[in-house]
Amino acid sequence: MPGLTGKLPEIDxxxxxxxxxxxxxxxxxxxxxxxxxxxxxxxxxxxxKSARILVIGQAPGTRVHETGLPWNDASGDRLRDWLGLSVDDFYDPAKLAIMPMGFCYPGRFDRGGDLPPRPECAPTWHDALMRHLPDIGLTLLIGQYAQERYLGPRRAKTMTETVHHFADFLPDGILPMPHPSWRNTAWMKKNPWFEADLLPVLQSRVQGLLT
Structure with missing residues (x-):
């Protein structure tokens, strides 16, 4: 079953x-x-405060809401694989900070799929939290909502184009990425450059920051 079943140590x-x-x-x-x-x-x-990597995603799903543990689902399994990180390293807040665009589960559309992150969270809390993260060397903007807020007019017309031009943002310590949902498997097959070009850069940056 995707996600984590064991209890991680409490945050120090x-x-x-x-x-x-x-x-x-x-x-x-x-x-x-x-x-x-x-x-x-x-x-x-x-x-x-010592975190070196910041992950800004979308909003928790129902499993994350139940457990209180971010990325505790199949998408998290894939994200950890993309990063090349173990569960222990991924959930070590001294190494990796996790701050979604919406902090709580927002609900679902009638037709299915989760609603967008609540719009109150980021303007209320993000700037204040980020002021306490002085050593971030890489910020991952996962999905359109994070990219819209933090890239603004620098975004391309589509998320695919934005992610494809990831090298343009690396000098600023930013890496736009698609959501690691398993629904995006077809997208990855249509865009083989993501695994061939972006993921090696991502994993190299991650290892360089954490070792």
Missing amino acids: PMGGDAALDRLLSEVRACRICAEQLPLGPRPVVRMA
Whole structure:
């Protein structure tokens, strides 16, 4: 079954950064959009001041909402494979920070598929959290919502084009990526350059930052 069944160690006191501790406590207590969340609020975020890599994804799914562990699903399995990271390294907040565009499960469309991330999260919390991450060497913008916010007019007309031009963003320590959903398997087959060109660069950058 995709995802993790074992219990990971609790996050340590965030490298001794009391200010970040307090801010994360505020985020996890956030109820700004509680009335719009079908399963109620359960903000999911992990980070420590020493993190070298920042993953900005979309929003938790139902499994992540249930467990409170980000990327605890088949998409997370694929993302870890793309990064070339073990489960332990991926979930070590001293190495890798995880901050989605929406911190809580947003619900589903009537026709199926998850709703977009709630629009309140990023403008309320992102800048404040990122001020406590001084050593980030690589930020992964996973999916259109993260790319829209953090690339703005630098984005191409489509996400495929944006990701294809990933080298344009690397000097800024940014790497746009598609969502690692298994629904995107067909996309990967249509775009073999992703595995041939982007993933080796990604894995080299990750290893360089974490070793």
